[in-house]
Amino acid sequence: MTAVKQAENTTVTEHVVCPFCATLCDDLTIHVHNNQVVKVRNGCALAKGVFENAHKEWATPRIGGKEVAYDSAVEEAAKLLAASNNPLIYGLSATDVDAQKKCIELADLIGANLDNASSV
Amino acid sequence: MISLTLMEKLSIPMEADLITPDNLHDKSNDEIKRQTVYWGNKKKTIGDFFEVEGEKSDQITMVGDCAKVKLIGHKMSFGAVHVQGDTGYNTGSYMTGGSITIEGNTADYLGAMMEGGFIHLKGDAGHFVGGAYKGETVGMTGGEIVVEGNAGHETGGFMRRGLIGVGGNAGDFTGLFMLAGTIVVLGRAGERAGANMMRGSIILMNQTRLLPSFFQNGVVSTPAVDMILNRLRTLGMNPPLAGRYVRHTGDANTIARGEILMRVGNRNHVEV
Amino acid sequence: MVALQLGGAPAATLGEVKNRADLVIFWGSNPAESHPRHFARYSGAAKGRMNPKGRKDRYIVLVDIRPTPSVKYADEFIQIKPGQDFEVLTVMRMLASGQRPDADNIGGVEVQTLERLVQRCKDARMGVLFFGQGITETRGKHQNSLVIYQFGKEMNRHSKFLTLPMRGHYNVVGSGNTMCWQTGYPFAVNFGRGYPQFNPGEFSVVDLLKRKEPDAALIVAAEPMDHLPYEAARHLEDIPTIVLDPRETLTTKMADVVIPVKHAGVSVEGTAYRMDHIPIKMRAVLDSPWPKDDIPLSTIIERIKEIRKEEAKT
């Protein structure tokens, strides 16, 4: 185990991989208190930005700007994509391989255009 | 003549590679209407989008703004396609014979991987005229393309045989990786013409900055150039005749048997 | 990517740079600001098998159109005129094969300087050329990457020489790899005919949006409203747009549907590919109330299959 509980509501995780740039440094130590990152060791300024701000501005499920139940947002997404004649799926560069695989499967299913940041 | 009239302007593009004389010449209008096209992610028919009129023929006329209709004349080997408007991507790609005339503009990859035949574009072309698809190392291997307007980047990239004439300006990298064949630009060519070219000729009517891997190699005035320009004249262009050209050979980073001929003075040149 | 498809490249994992490289060139790349630890971990000061003294065992050259904060890490800075990378590299290829151009100065650089640089490349035990957005996003684009790969391949006649792109987003290499093994192509794919077709320009995001062709969009872990040219991104305002993202962004703010997800590498584990194609499993340090993004994506896939079945019945 690399995550060690130190005190109440505090964990320290070693060998953390930084999801900011493609250098993918994998030697960070992250201190978390009350589900907020309070200390980043070995990380550069960009890494600190990612982890220390990670608890801020979480997105919420919404349709047309109004907050909705999670399942409703997913259902609406499915309906919109099912009705599309020429959908675009874009992104993939800032998530993991499992999500990327699912994006491709979805694009295959609905005959979409699929692109990532390589083309930009 | 077969007449296809686009009923409504499209915003979602359509792949219509079956619109060729090869495929339509022996079909009745009803059969033509049933031919498959791909519109966005849907499988549709020609009849869903076009009014089909006329009788069996190897001549096809397309009426309307076909800017979102891709692959017109794809792999065609005979007959004629006349488009009274714009066309979309990949027009005349892999074509081996016959002719395509486009009154308007077209998108990228006009005549890409073309093997033979003639394409006459009255308006502007996109990038990769007579070019190679990504990863391919041989592009156009025969035929003739005339672009009366401007052409984009990499015109005649990887070209191995044939003739491309551009009446207006051309973008950067004209004749990129050219293996042989001839490209003529009557307007101005962009930068880096002939990058990595091995053989072949690029004839430019106006001065442009060449790569340092091209070396000036005398002034020529050859019947061969006049023959090419005469040929363009018969294809409907208006090149200046009888001129002298500064000859540059390169690209020095390949076998360097290519030449870029730049016309001395620019009298008679077509200002675009 | 397109350049790689045209000719391949001499590459290696970053540990090879750490262990053996004695000449490192950064071209159009500013690692001090864009990849701050690259220098310490792999390329500049890293100690390795043949570089026990780290920084002292390497000669570092920076090539750019203006001095950047990375200059202070370099032994030599070569400033070239904007948009002249292709010309300069073309001349370096010539010099490598013993040819000289007619000019003495190319793209703002003395040919003598380039000659010295080429000689250093030839004499290196292992030379590495890292190139960044400063060259891949200026005039010539993928042709600039291509000429770098060509130079690198030709340099292998004389020395061990590697050419490696400095990639930006942490898993952009993963997205290229995953798309490649499932579709054969690393980006710009269209499935409209029931199978993958590839054509950058025709099927790449900026061009599609500029031409206003998509009629719905799903954005997964990206910020098009911030990163794409506005003339492209604004089409997203006109069509139904769905965004999967852990956080509020400019894109979620304009989206029609927002589906929050866990933040890969922060609140959930997952595989990511480093710029040298090495996959690493990311760890999780925070909790999040939302599911991992493949879960809503799977639900969407299942729902669409059901909708299709219902449609087929009627």
Added chain:
Amino acid sequence: MAIRIENGEVIDPAHGEDRVKRTVHIKDGKIVADAGLDATVIDATGCVVMAGGVDIHTHVAGPKVNFARLMRPEDHRYEHVSREDGYERSGTGGVAATTFTTGYRYCEMGYTTIVEPAVPPMGARHAHEELVDIPQVDKAIFTLLGNSEIIFQYLEKGEMSKINEYISWIMDATKSYSVKIVNPGGANMWKYRADIHDIDQKLRDFDTTPRKIVLAIADTMATLGLPHPLHLHCNNLGVPDSYKTAIATAEAMEGRPLHLTHLQFSSYGSSGKRKFSSEAPRLAQMVNDNPNITIDVGQVLFGKTTTITADGPFEYHLHKLTGSKWYNGDVECEDGCGVVPYDYKRKSFVNCIQWAAGLELFLLIDDPWRVYLTTDHPNGAPFITYPHLIRMLMDKDFRREQVEKISVEASSEIPLKVLEREYSLYEIAIITRAGTARRLGLEHKGHLGVGAHADVAVYRIGANYEEMFAKPAWVLKDGVVVAKEGKVTRQVFGATMYVHPARGFADIEKDLADFFESYYTVNINNYPVGLEYLPRPELIPCQVKQND
């Protein structure tokens, strides 16, 4: 779910059955003695019934295969698998096909197990991510260790127990099935743009030789009891007189079990006018004389392909020779790889010799249990050409027609011309499934005895053997019909097989920590591949000899 395959002629060489008319009973994914009366019946009249094919060497996943896909979009443009044709997932073909397409195509030829034989340890995670996306077949990877600097360090000091411990650790850390060596020491030397030319040549950074590397790893594999023995790609591959290196390597083994892979690429001499000849007869003799050795052929077939190998220096050589695209990918501390497109031409003297040499190996090695059918996909040819190759082995008139099409100059020099042997269906079953399964140590595969996995291919005896093997009438995976008449009817996912050898030979924890800190760029704690990367893991036991 129960199935009875009735009225077919069973060919099961593991049990000596050659076209025996009997019913094959299947229940719950296994071959059983009696499937019961309510079993679904498949009427295999006019068909032969075999176990599913087992490919011992095919490059289908991992970093270098994906580079081959990446580098050649033109290879995918003209062949695809479409959802319109009923496939669950689309894909593109050509020689380096996409993952789903690869699975479908193997299945459609009656293959149910495939082995990706060359994954550098750092690429194991990538390879497993791809294997998850290859449907229809069981699969496994071999880990490349022939250029491991950790092993070289221990070799210098003669610390065999630490090598045992390291290999045991790395097998677990990569979730792989066996060890592959490619050009031992050569990829390491390639990091200086050099190569190895002799099995007793010393490396530059390490005081060791290919001979020592190969022997140490072979001994470790025996100690760990890995189910498949050392899988070796020899030094000097692909060049004139490569056969001498192959023979020297085989002799160096002194009776230890050895699998020489794609031996065809090592079977060249330097005689004749063009200083390039087939020495396949000598190598066949060597195999005939040494019962410890098995080989797969790596047959070359004419046409365009992409060569993919961990042999970095060889690929550079090929790039210089052809001027083609070239990708090189050295892997820190471990290995390297190269990718170069190649076009085998009937007009090329050298290509014709290569083509003939492979067939000569097939026809001159007496014991079919020790020669296996491969094209070293895609190096010699893509795997979809197997039915054509089978026909050449089974039909000497067809083979003669092919010989007549090759370069006249080459055809006058090849021993192949006078070979009359024809493979029987029984022998084909050995070289494509029974033999490979046995050599891989897969007790539950490659046969139709009770207890075997119900991976079955039913081939309709047809006009010619190529058509017969291209489109089996039925294919069953784990007792479920997954393809009919050469077309996938159902998408399923197979297992990933791996081993978990014993540990405790030595304490190397600190050594590894130090080594990773000094020479790797990946944190050792983030290096091992966990079982979560294998959604359907199948642990194959190691057979440790008690008397060792």
